[in-house]
Amino acid sequence: MPQIEIRTANYEKLGAVIDTASDNGAGVGIGSEGCPYKLPDANLVAGTLEKTDALTVITPITPQKHYESVMQYIRDISAFGNRINLVVNDVGILYGMHKKELTGLFGAITAGRGIVHTSEGCPWVDHLLRDETENIKQAYLQTNLNYHRTFGFFSKLGMTGVETDLLPRTVKAAAALDCPVGVHAEYVLVAYARSCHTARFYRETPPACKQRCNSRIDIELRDMFDLAGTPPGFAEPGDDLKAIYPKLQLLGNSIYMESDFTLTGGIDRVIINSDMYEIESLGDIIQKWNAI
Numbered sequence: 704m705p706q707i708e709i710r711t712a713n714y715e716k717l718g719a720v721i722d723t724a725s726d727n728g729a730g731v732g733i734g735s736e737g738c739p740y741k742l743p744d745a746n747l748v749a750g751t752l753e754k755t756d757a758l759t760v761i762t763p764i765t766p767q768k769h770y771e772s773v774m775q776y777i778r779d780i781s782a783f784g785n786r787i788n789l790v791v792n793d794v795g796i797l798y799g800m801h802k803k804e805l806t807g808l809f810g811a812i813t814a815g816r817g818i819v820h821t822s823e824g825c826p827w828v829d830h831l832l833r834d835e836t837e838n839i840k841q842a843y844l845q846t847n848l849n850y851h852r853t854f855g856f857f858s859k860l861g862m863t864g865v866e867t868d869l870l871p872r873t874v875k876a877a878a879a880l881d882c883p884v885g886v887h888a889e890y891v892l893v894a895y896a897r898s899c900h901t902a903r904f905y906r907e908t909p910p911a912c913k914q915r916c917n918s919r920i921d922i923e924l925r926d927m928f929d930l931a932g933t934p935p936g937f938a939e940p941g942d943d944l945k946a947i948y949p950k951l952q953l954l955g956n957s958i959y960m961e962s963d964f965t966l967t968g969g970i971d972r973v974i975i976n977s978d979m980y981e982i983e984s985l986g987d988i989i990q991k992w993n994a995i
């Protein structure tokens with residue numbers, strides 16, 4: 704049975720996440736895949752480690768201007784490194800850690816979804832592939848690390864595991880990799896944005912907006928059309944378009960879609976992003992996944 708891990712980048716509810724995880728035999732992860740301003744500070748990491756046997760710390764996709772501060776952050780928390788699974792979502796950060804000989808200081812180095820890409824995360828992937836041969840579909844629906852030279856390259860940089868989305872063809876491809884695999888359940892990453900959607904929505908400049916992405920925003924296709932303009936920017940989307948366009952969720956600078964896929968054969972860890980849920984429902988969600 705895969706280990707369940709509960710993650711959050713909302714540190715106001717970290718205590719409740721730790722307690723719920725402990726009561727239900729789950730692990731804990733802190734940090735954001737997409738925002739440098741949501742890194743948990745070193746004191747918070749130390750305090751969390753006092754309450755848990757082990758901890759996952761997530762570092763984000765990192766713009767150049769944040770490179771040095773994220774690298775310094777990694778040096779700071781390396782003092783606790785043997786109890787930390789460090790998730791790295793940026794190739795430049797992973798390469799920098801390798802050059803500075805930091806990767807060996809952590810219990811594990813996991814390549815996150817910022818590095819491990821899957822085309823199955825596109826909401827209309829089956830429409831893109833509908834006229835392709837089975838061989839083309841198979842090649843397209845691998846992760847980008849299923850090529851042995853790419854996998855070897857990242858392994859030489861210190862990668863010891865990977866994370867991806869819990870989708871049927873992605874899981875099959877990831878399970879074939881020669882390393883531990885974690886999967887993100889129920890919410891599939893569709894896209895990151897260079898310019899944060901949440902900050903733009905609230906018209907705030909980072910980091911003033913970082914509390915805005917403590918919970919998700921639900922969006923539908925019609926929300927992306929300027930229907931209130933004079934004249935309207937676009938016509939109302941038709942039923943055919945709505946049928947292939949799922950409801951989406953916005954959290955920070957990342958867009959997600961829901962998935963009900965639950966088969967976890969060959970997978971070592973199932974990851975639940977608690978920021979997508981009400982905290983009161985977290986225990987039931989862990990129990991559901993423990994029962995699968």
